[in-house]
Amino acid sequence: KNEVEQSPQNLTAQEGEFITINCSYSVGISALHWLQQHPGGGIVSLFMLSSGKKKHGRLIATINIQEKHSSLHITASHPRDSAVYICAVNSGGGADGLTFGKGTHLIIQP
């Protein structure tokens, strides 16, 4: 069973700061997801990646397969980025359910 660890668990930063959230996992994977969960509970999928780096707007996700590690970066952070960010992995093929990290609770203060 894959163990997914995220750090930090909680992060408070000022508007405009560069944010990094880390995720590590214990067993090789086929894909890693970064998800955003808003206070109401709804989940939005931000990225799915299996290698390299992806960028969408102010969000950047990287993954190092050899080191079993991924990072999510937010540039020029804004209060609307406040949410819980969750790392999740597919341990098998894409049809497998995900294993989730506990999430990082991010608060961006104006």
Next chain:
Amino acid sequence: GAVVSQHPSRVICKSGTSVKIECRSLDFQATTMFWYRQFPKQSLMLMATSNEGSKATYEQGVEKDKFLINHASLTLSTLTVTSAHPEDSSFYICSAKPAAGPDTQYFGPGTRLTVL
């Protein structure tokens, strides 16, 4: 983009009753749907994997007779919590994997179940 809906968004029921939650893929067909559960301040946990036209595969520790899953079409899966108890109160989220296109999952907005 791909949209997954869940109904209801919130439900409050009495202990001992059954509750049905629907998960629909609105603009794509989903061969596989997943059901997750999230207790307060905990991570999401996979409950079961549902493939259209076949029996669901349940994770260890999830009672298949208590959490009935039906995936009768490529756009609809239902989760029925039978004889609900207060400890079943949780946030239930489904996701759907498209039959074609990107190898990813699209999440529903979730259903908050409160059992009194």
